[in-house]
Amino acid sequence: MTSTWIAAHRSAVIDPYEAFELFEARGFTDQTVRQSLRLAGGGEALRVRFSNRYGKEPLRIGGAHLAVRTRASRIDPTSDTPLRFAGAEDTTIPVGEELVSDPVELPVSAGEELTVTLYLPGDTGLSTYSAIPYDVGHAVPGDRLSAEVLEDAEELSTGHYLTGVDVLAPEGTRIAVAFGDSWIEGAATTPGTDNSFPAQLGRRLTRGWIVNQGISANRLLTDAVGDHLLSRVDRDVLAVPGVSHVLVHIGLNDLGLPGTLAYPEPATERPTAADLIAGLRMLAARLHAAGLTVVASTIGPYAGAVYPGYDSEAGQAARREVNSWLLGADHPFDGIVDAAAAVADPARPDRIRAEFDSGDGLHVNDAGAKAIAAAVDVTLLDL
Known part of the structure; x- marks a missing residue:
């Protein structure tokens, strides 16, 4: 059977030099960084992807290892394998570039937890990073690439440099990309449980899988x-x-960020429903031009969000208008998931139901993510 490379894990990244710093940006100097991931699909071999997309200096990697994770920063030492880059165990990623490891002949399956460990010998500067990694990462001083556990490690709530894993899977394997904001990325779901809405939906599929390219606080029309x-x-x-x-x-x-205390744009810069609808039409056209099937979701409820200025009458009115359009006959998408209805409080549909609310009025918890996944007609994802 012919095989081909298919994405089995993805993590979208953020520029640490952005003016609006919602997540703490950081770098590393002479440190070992260990991060874990869970594969959405399996194959007979794999390769690992790294990024220095937003770095201002070349990123030197003094070594990178792959291992099976047991728990926290602990690995199965019998599985510890050096990654190579064009045959070498150390490498440098130029400013703005991506890097893919040499293939590792290692059969893997969906749901398997792996750990990637990097030794970063120099001063990296601020790192290209992910807002919500699969689980908490760990960092310790010096070269501890092969350590079974990283003792007295600093915990990392953001992900760094690691952007994906591809697996060598049967030709014809097809996948979905979950694309969007915190409701895609899984903010406020339990770290290390793979309970984001796309991950829980992926467990309902009978073939293919879903990789996650969400970025918490991301917007459709404007960088933030x-x-x-x-x-x-x-x-x-x-x-x-x-x-x-x-x-x-x-x-x-x-709708929510303009005018907040954290991001004080003038309220007049909040987009209208017409602006969002035009942007969504453009998004659908670009993806359809590439031959992709596109399933859109209604915008989730957020009335009562605890972040000052996020919830506004104008924003709520625009959300309702966009959602009505998405649920009507005029939208350009191949299918619609009514995420808003799946988690809304029936008595106050602009709010998240109490049992699905993470506690901030803006994000759903594990149960809320499961409710959205359960509301999806899986025939829309005919992989």
Whole structure:
């Protein structure tokens, strides 16, 4: 059977030099960084992807190892394998560039937890990073690449440099890319449980799988946290090997961030429903031009969000108008997921139901993510 490289894990990244710093940016000097991931699909071999997209200096990697994770920063030492780059165990990623490891002949399956450990010998400067990694990472001083456990490690709530894993899977394997904001990325779901809405939906599929390219606080039309969604299409969707379907949730932060205390844009810069609808039409057209099936989601409820200025009458009115359009006959998408209805309080539909609320009025918890996943007609993802 012929095999081909298919994405089995993805993590979209953010520029640490953005003016709006919602997540703490940081770098490393003479440190070992250990991060874990869970594969959405399996294959007979794998390769690992790294990024220095937003770095201002070349990123020297003094060594990189792959291992099976047991728990926290602990690995199975019998599985510890050096990654190589064009045959070498150390490498440098130029400013603005990506790097893919040499293939590792290691059969892997969906749901398997792996750990990637990097030794970063120099001063990295601020790192290209992910807002919500699969689980808490760990960092310790010096070269501890092969350590079974990183003792007295600093915990990392953000991900660094690690952007994906591809697996060598049967030709014809097709996957979906979940593309959007925190409701895609899984903010406020339990770290290390793979309980984001796309991950829980993926466990309902009978073939293929879903990789996650969400960025918490991302917007459709304007850069804020991460490049805006329309500018991410080529890199974070079209370049993903095996993609045939795209699952989109976006718009919350276009409506909520302008005017907040954290991001004090003038309220007049908040987009209108017409602006968002035009942007969504453009997004659908670009993805359809590439031959992809596109499933969009209604914008989730957020009335009562605890972040000052996020919830506004104008924003709520625009959300309702956009959602009505998405649920009507005039939208350009191949299917719609009514995420808003799946988690809304029936008595107050602009709010998240109490049992699905993470506690901030803006994000769903594990149970809320499960409710959204359960509301999806899986025939829309005919992988």
